[in-house]
Amino acid sequence: MPEAGGPAMPVRRSSLRQQIADALRDEVLTGRLQAGRHFTVKEIAELYGVSATPVREALVDLAAQGLLDVEQHRGFQVRQLTAADFRALSEARLFIVEAAFRLMGERGMGDLPADAVASVRRRAEAAAGAAHAGSLDVLVGCDLRFWRELTAIGGNPHICEFLDRIRTQTWLYAVPHLRALRDPAGVCWAGHVALVDAVAARDTAAAYALTIEADVHTRALIEKLAPARS
Template sequence: MPLGGGERVRRSSLRQQIADALREEVLTGRLQAGRHFTVKEIADSYGVSATPVREALVDLAAQGLLEVEQHRGFQVRRLTQADFRSLTEARVFVVEALFRDLAEHGIGDLPKDAIASVRRRAEAAARAARAGVLDVLIGCDLRFWRELSAIGGNPHICEFLDRVRTQTWIYAVPHLRALQDLSGVCWAGHVALVEAVADRDIETARELTTGYNEHTRALVEKLAPARS
């Protein structure tokens, strides 16, 4: 007898696909901060029913990317400069927890293919940063940090760091796009960072991430108007 779960699986998959697509739209700035939309508008745009769209939008709201507007639909969250500062500070604490976990439990038993995969992500992110290809950089950078944080084995740290990093990118993107040439502007130390982690040199990893946070914060706050 069939279990009857096929439809739920398909709907769940569609829900995730829609959430991923909208997340990318927000991250790249194609859905700009403050943009209002309804479930019907998105459903019509993707040619799907309202149910998986509503579920996907609720998921994105829970991740802090959207705000629910009572009786109106959804709005892409507006992040302020104060939000950005708070998010970068939170990012520091989360990464510190990650490195502390690595230092306490070590990574000696980690399969070599896991480090190799993170290194490939690092190389791709660094290339995109040097070339100034922002959309590629965002995707590679987020995947790099997801894999790097997964080394620690704590899924809650991994999930929270991904959420914080996504939100900082959302704030930074429109300001970075104001520059005509982004070549070499964004931080490109991903390879050095993964090598430090692979060598179990946690102190160097901390120094690199501290430099990354300082670089990113100074860059974005220089580009962002004080009122934002």
């Protein structure tokens, strides 16, 4: 995040609310805007050279996503998650995923739009490539888009929204620990393409197993790294 008074990324006048929210979301999820950081609507508005209204709306949106906490009469703070929060989020995600795959197994997956599967596969390849290369900034964005599109294939927007919120918050906790690594290349889960292949083949058992594998890998990695930073 640029320092106050310094050059800021120019923001177009269209859809200011979404643009500001996207810019700040990227700063939070990549760890450049660190947990515990305080700021006000006025500070962000001055930083981007816009009025307070779209900034306030953008910050409220990010708070609704669980990335910011609203501080009464003080502004906003980047949310600080604990190891217990991380475990609870992972457990909640697996609970919903298990139920979703069970329903798919009972009802069948039906016709899968070829264009949607192709798009998810591109996201998978990009996310896996970023994981192998250790490009955290790229990985966070690609991974979130991958899971968002993959979940959307299931057709339930409420499940999609819930899982996206959880995964966003788990990245919020995980990124600072990953950034502490000298070389993060190859340490993050990179089975995205195999998961797409399982979904495309309508193999719900294999898809669920890979989802569990991703969660177990990530939890073990972050829980191993977390004590080193405490």
